[in-house]
Amino acid sequence: MKARYFHSAIVALLLTCSATWAQDDTLNWNSLTDEQRQVLSPLEENWDTLPLERRQRLTEGAKRWSEMDAEDRGAARERFQDWRSLTEDQRSTIRDRYEQFQRLNPREKARIRDNFRRFRDLPADRRQQLRDRYRDMSPAQRQAVRDRLRQHQRRQIRDRAADRPPR
Numbered sequence: 001m002k003a004r005y006f007h008s009a010i011v012a013l014l015l016t017c018s019a020t021w022a023q024d025d026t027l028n029w030n031s032l033t034d035e036q037r038q039v040l041s042p043l044e045e046n047w048d049t050l051p052l053e054r055r056q057r058l059t060e061g062a063k064r065w066s067e068m069d070a071e072d073r074g075a076a077r078e079r080f081q082d083w084r085s086l087t088e089d090q091r092s093t094i095r096d097r098y099e100q101f102q103r104l105n106p107r108e109k110a111r112i113r114d115n116f117r118r119f120r121d122l123p124a125d126r127r128q129q130l131r132d133r134y135r136d137m138s139p140a141q142r143q144a145v146r147d148r149l150r151q152h153q154r155r156q157i158r159d160r161a162a163d164r165p166p167r
Contacts, residue, residue, distance in 0.1 A: 027055045036062040111153075 029047045032040065039062040040047070047055065068076065083091070101109065119127060134142065 027052060027059060032059065032062075035066040039065050 029037070029044060036059060037044070040058055043050070043058065050058075065073065065076070086094070101112070104112070119130070122130075134145075137145070
């Protein structure tokens with residue numbers, strides 16, 4: 001029985017490894033398109049030593065880049081320069097917040113996106129007023145604002161639930 005289990009485990013391991021090796025071969029430098037190689041040319045020397053996951057992300061990024069028009073590329077360059085100007089702590093904070101956002105349920109994500117759109121659509125002077133007001137708050141005041149928002153959201157959810165017919 002142990003031999004059969006051991007044999008099955010070896011076969012499964014070999015199949016997994018061979019699938020990974022097959023994927024690995026599909027992302028070698030020579031398998032990239034001319035456009036991808038051009039975009040990724042600074043990485044050519046180290047390409048085959050990069051982890052497969054990173055090569056996959058870079059390949060997808062190169063594909064998106066080649067599909068952008070000049071205006072979108074300019075905006076992407078600007079965002080990249082902004083990203084490079086951040087400290088490692090700032091980048092880490094952004095990554096953490098992104099991961100937190102990705103763990104939210106779809107309803108929460110939609111709520112945050114809606115709030116962002118409403119904020120973005122405000123006139124620039126009103127957005128700046130809100131930023132200044134929030135920046136000038138003490139940590140306790142900020143927490144109180146967050147608590148009031150949560151209470152408001154709970155009331156809205158409760159009210160919506162009360163309006164729905166029972167299942």
